[in-house]
Amino acid sequence: MSDPIAADGPDDDVTRRMLARIGRRWGPLMTFSAAFTLLEAAVLAPAAAGVLRLALGSWGRCSVGNFEIAAFFLSPPGIAGLALLAALQLTTLHLRLAGVMGVLAGEGPGVWHAFDAVKRLPTLLKLDVLQAVRYLIRAAPYLALGGFAYAKLWGPHDLNRLVVERPPEFWRGVAAVGTLAVLYAIDAGRMYLRWLFAVPAVLFEGVGNPFAALRSSEGRTRGRLLRLAAVVAGSGAAFLGAWFALTWGLATINGYVLDHVGHRPRVAVAATAFLLAFDAFALAAFGAATSAAFAALVLGAYRRAGGTIREDAVSEPKARGWTTAAVLISGGSMALAALAVRGLISDAPIAQHVxxxxxxxxxxxxxxxxxxxxxxxxxxxxxxxxxxxxxxxxxxxxxxxxxxxxxxxxxxxxxxxxxxxxxxxxxxxxxxxxxxxxxxxxxxxxxxxxxxxxxxxxxxxxxxxxxxxxxxxxxxxxxxxxxxxxxxxxxxxxxxxxxxxxxxxxxxxxxxxxxxxxxxxxxxxxxxxxxxxxxxxxxxxxxxxxxxxxxxxxxxxxxxxxxxxxxxxxxxxxxxxxxxxxxxxxxxxxxxxxxxxxxxxxxxxxxxxx
The missing domain is CATH 3.20.20.190 (Phosphatidylinositol (PI) phosphodiesterase)
Structure with a gap:
């Protein structure tokens, strides 16, 4: 076992050294990000949709519209489906975070450290279900108060008129529900910060009990919530600003290129395919960079709170096999994406009665x-x-x-x-x-x-x-x-x-x-x-x-x-x-x-x- 972060040293030095590892481990981080995005799309997203469909099926219909949505979310199948869906989405987040942490903490080539985290999936899933249930329980009084506010402030009025004309009653309802939403966001944010070190506890301390992981995180975050809130809020604002800047830049490039390629079909198709590939690469790189930066910040905070970051070194042949598999999967996904784009263009209807x-x-x-x-x-x-x-x-x-x-x-x-x-x-x-x-x-x-x-x-x-x-x-x-x-x-x-x-x-x-x-x-x-x-x-x-x-x-x-x-x-x-x-x-x-x-x-x- 080895610890890539020294046991002693100033807090800022710990964070700098953790962030510096991003540059040294950039290749494996990018490979893992591409592979995990495929895993998320191919497995976790359909699984989440399947859970929701099961809930709808148990309710009696495959679709609900405006009249039934509120009733659905208040029914036992709807509540169960929502809890399981939230748990699966938390699992996606935690798996990505665990994989990036594994790559950052590991030594040697490849992304074996990230895939090795998958063996902790049962514990992570239990942890996510437990967190989702607690989030929903905490939300119950806010939902009850929101329902009471809706019945009192909007119930006696025609909803369409309220939305279109926005009289004082509309804004009073918005203020009441908005206040409750802000209060719950603060409450849920505090819970999130208290549980921020639960994934590192599972990944590096070998904690196999979700309750124990939450208790471990709560103990390490005690007295540090304000500082952790500053880290999470600051990084979130920076990531959001960077995302807006990136998407604006891509939209500008796309518009400029399409404005200058002319109306020749072959040139337009080739330019479009190039722009799609370029945009996908830029967004994937951005996703890898932001997840790596956030994982490094969490690991730095976890190390300052007394946590130990340890990971086994991996032999090169074993690591190379996993890296090769990840690269092949990524290459296959790019080929499939190219075929999908070609399909989008080739079946365009020329005439259609509307x-x-x-x-x-x-x-x-x-x-x-x-x-x-x-x-x-x-x-x-x-x-x-x-x-x-x-x-x-x-x-x-x-x-x-x-x-x-x-x-x-x-x-x-x-x-x-x-x-x-x-x-x-x-x-x-x-x-x-x-x-x-x-x-x-x-x-x-x-x-x-x-x-x-x-x-x-x-x-x-x-x-x-x-x-x-x-x-x-x-x-x-x-x-x-x-x-x-x-x-x-x-x-x-x-x-x-x-x-x-x-x-x-x-x-x-x-x-x-x-x-x-x-x-x-x-x-x-x-x-x-x-x-x-x-x-x-x-x-x-x-x-x-x-x-x-x-x-x-x-x-x-x-x-x-x-x-x-x-x-x-x-x-x-x-x-x-x-x-x-x-x-x-x-x-x-x-x-x-x-x-x-x-x-x-x-x-x-x-x-x-x-």
């Missing part, structure tokens, strides 16, 4: 969810109008998004407790513009009749408070569609899967779509015809998976026309927008591009995302 849906019947050009907006949307070339249906107190189906008319008509009337006559007394047009004065709330039947006379179809969202309300609303909506003879020119969507299932049961031929702005699991497995996804979730991988299962992907709400091209490249078949003229013009512009320009546009969009 439809436009007017969000809330066209909320930019007219008062939302009104007959006037529907007429304008049809004039501007919208293929569909997305509208929101609710039930009034007297059982009428009306088209309105919020549960009251405060935002759209400056009236506090609530839809569910008001009659149609009362709601029609509110002027929805004047708040939007004088030329729309007198525009009233419309019924679903009126929308169906008008759409039948226009070149536009209706995508009707079931707007209900809960699943039971959505199921009840589904029956009334299907009946109205059938009575208007509009089965072939209407579809139904919603955030409640139970409501959509009721539509499927009542009208198997009517298209249904699931809406989500935040998804856990795989919504492509749901029994629906299309998926309405918040635009950041409508990625190429998601669209490809949905297409393979016979489902179309619609993206909402896309009001920035610069987002249209990338979404089309990703496979979106319907763009939901308030700005129908702008999106329609951009789609027409893309359709007129020649194949070379279309391909170059695809490459640029892909590189910008990467």
């Amino acid at each position: 439809e436009v849906t007017a969000h809330r019947a066209g909320a930019l050009e007219g008062p939302e969810n009104t007959l006037a907006a529907l007429r304008i949307a049809a004039e501007h070339g919208a293929d569909w109008a997305e509208i929101d249906v609710q039930l009034t107190a007297d059982g009428r189906l009306v088209i309105v998004h919020d549960d009251d008319l405060l935002r759209v008509g400056r009236s506090p009337l609530k839809v569910a407790t008001s009659t149609l006559e009362q709601l029609r007394a509110v002027d929805l047009g004047t708040p939007f513009g004088p030329k729309f004065a007198g525009e009233k709330i419309a019924t679903l039947e009126e929308f169906l009749d008008l759409a039948g006379a226009l070149p536009i179809r209706l995508n009707i969202e079931l707007k209900a408070k809960d699943d039971a309300g959505a199921v009840a609303l589904a029956g009334r909506t299907v009946a109205a569609i059938r009575a208007a003879g509009a089965t072939g020119r209407a579809r139904v969507c919603g955030q409640s899967f139970q409501g959509l299932a009721e539509v499927r049961r009542l009208a198997p031929g009517l298209e249904i779509g699931f809406i989500s702005g935040a998804v856990i699991g795989d919504p492509t497995r749901l029994d629906v015809d299309f998926l309405m996804m918040e635009s950041r979730l409508a990625t190429r991988a998601f669209a490809d998976r949905a297409r393979s299962r016979g489902k179309a992907v619609h993206a909402w709400t896309v009001n920035d026309v610069e987002r249209v091209g990338p979404l089309v490249d990703d496979g979106v078949v319907d763009v939901i927008t308030d700005d129908v003229p702008g999106v329609r013009a951009r789609l027409d512009e893309i359709a007129r591009l020649d194949p070379v320009d279309r391909l170059l546009l695809r490459i640029r969009h892909g590189l910008a995302r990467d």
Whole structure:
């Protein structure tokens, strides 16, 4: 056994010598970083996804959307899945840290020291589960207080109006929840610092009991928390600043090169492949450098706290074999990455029919969810109008998004407790513009009749408070569609899967779509015809998976026309927008591009995302 850090000496000298080892061990550190990144992507990330899928499966569905997310995280499967996922992510962090520490502490060539740390995986996993459980237990009172604050401050109000208009009630809720989040972050940060030396205890002291590792760390960090906090916060700020600088530099280089390669396809493809390889190498080097620097700082602090850093020397033949294996794995990953990039470029669609849906019947050009907006949307070339249906107190189906008319008509009337006559007394047009004065709330039947006379179809969202309300609303909506003879020119969507299932049961031929702005699991497995996804979730991988299962992907709400091209490249078949003229013009512009320009546009969009 040998100790690379002398037992005695000033604290600053200990840290300097530990940091100096990064330069001497740079080769093995880079090799280990590349190999571990593959291990993380190939094993740990799918394992984490598998744990979450098991939790969802035990709950009864493979996907949950906006209505169910809160309930999922409060259910026993959701809590168990969250705890196990946190434990696996902590294990990833600790394995990387342990491997880097092994390389820094070891002597001789190769990355054997890093891979040797894998034999301590059972102890590290137990340690991570224990930490994750303690973090969740500590979070329980904060979550309870947050739920109470939400119920008191936001519960009585329409959430959409709060987010859009941000009245004082919104900011009071933000302040309350934000304060709780900051307090928990401080509390959790203190726990993290107390347990900072748990991994070195397992790695260098041979501690096999996770409780003993935490006790050992707590003992060594006692009286040192402020200094450790300064080290962690300072290094974190430095790493974050460096990351922003690096990514800005890479984006600048990418933009400069792509601006100067011209429109020749072969040159553009070659330049793109080079830039991807260059970016990947730069980011991998940055990751290796930051993990090595942080590990060195932790080891220095651990040594100053009385810990012993020891590692066996390794013979060169044994070490060389592990190094060779790591290099081969890294080389293979680069080859696979190159093939993936080639696949991205080679299958770019040159022509694709994309439809436009007017969000809330066209909320930019007219008062939302009104007959006037529907007429304008049809004039501007919208293929569909997305509208929101609710039930009034007297059982009428009306088209309105919020549960009251405060935002759209400056009236506090609530839809569910008001009659149609009362709601029609509110002027929805004047708040939007004088030329729309007198525009009233419309019924679903009126929308169906008008759409039948226009070149536009209706995508009707079931707007209900809960699943039971959505199921009840589904029956009334299907009946109205059938009575208007509009089965072939209407579809139904919603955030409640139970409501959509009721539509499927009542009208198997009517298209249904699931809406989500935040998804856990795989919504492509749901029994629906299309998926309405918040635009950041409508990625190429998601669209490809949905297409393979016979489902179309619609993206909402896309009001920035610069987002249209990338979404089309990703496979979106319907763009939901308030700005129908702008999106329609951009789609027409893309359709007129020649194949070379279309391909170059695809490459640029892909590189910008990467």
